[in-house]
Amino acid sequence: MQPSIGDSFGAFLAKVPAHVPSAILARVAAACVEINDLVQAGALADVIGSAQTDNVQGEVQQKLDILSNDAILNTCRGEPSLGGLCSEEHETFYVGAPGGKYLLLFDPLDGSSNIDVNVSIGTIFSILERPCPASALTTADFLQPGTAQVAAGYVIYGPQTILVLSVGDGVHMFTLDVRAKSFVCTRRNVKIVPDTQEFAINMSNMRHWDAPVRRYVDECLLGSAGIRQKDFNMRWIASMVTEVHRLLTRGGVFMYPWDARHPEKPGRLRLLYEANPMSFLIEAAGGRSINGYNRMLEIRPTALHERVSVMLGAKNEIERLSAYHATAAKPNPLARM
């Protein structure tokens, strides 16, 4: 069920096993082609700038956040196999088709602060099976650990627009042929190298981090003069999609850990539609993903918009971070939830 280079996304979906919700994936891809058109048009279509509204997380929505949400809703909601949807931009869930077997969870536009400055952004999605398709849809249906995902992926709107997907068997990349409006496989079975000399974290929050994260980053910064015995490079794009795409392409580590700016929140990123789908991809590519203390994909969610501390990427680096947390003098009960 692996695609061949040059296969269209449609040809790949025709080959996947029956438990993979190919009709939903086809609709997500179609919605992302629409979002790509909006992103490309930018100011010409008057889609840049703030919508002057807040979402459920108290964050100011950009026009593209709302338009991307609408594109996914309008394109996917009529799919008979889709029983419900959960979006970053909507407080509760959206009801889908009665009896629909699957649930779609998504961040319609990730990296919103990059829109105005014309830097890469993306869409993240996760698909779960619905526990009881015959019963009325409830919030609890969405609160499944990441291990239960049947498919997850993202689309990056960058110099090229690329759909990256795993249905549990490897990670594959499909580049948008803009003229044909179809995605074509350009990389298959992508793997993350287990070691790296590159990390990504918002260093401006350094003074707010927990000791294990500080220790890890301090050691990277000491480079060849410290215990790591090698120099590290740093990147921060402020778009998780773009950071994960770099990891899948040339390796590295990405961290958005708990920090003391908002001590009551376990992290900044959202578990169900940011951390879990990305962790599913990272593990399918041979990497690791944790919240510091636990494997991300095994965390039991308690709310639709739950936040989480995130550390993912190169296997050996994440195992090092995990060991630093496991031996911390004062484990942080807020970050380990």
Ligand SMILES: O=P(O)(O)OC[C@H]1O[C@](O)(COP(=O)(O)O)[C@@H](O)[C@@H]1O
């Ligand atoms: O503004 P900061 O602290 O750099 O945070 C950037 C992080 O916020 C996010 O943009 C959150 O996603 P949204 O844009 O969907 O809210 C991540 O993609 C990124 O890693």
Ligand SMILES: [Mg+2]
């Ligand atoms: Mg996001």
Ligand SMILES: [Mg+2]
């Ligand atoms: Mg978003």
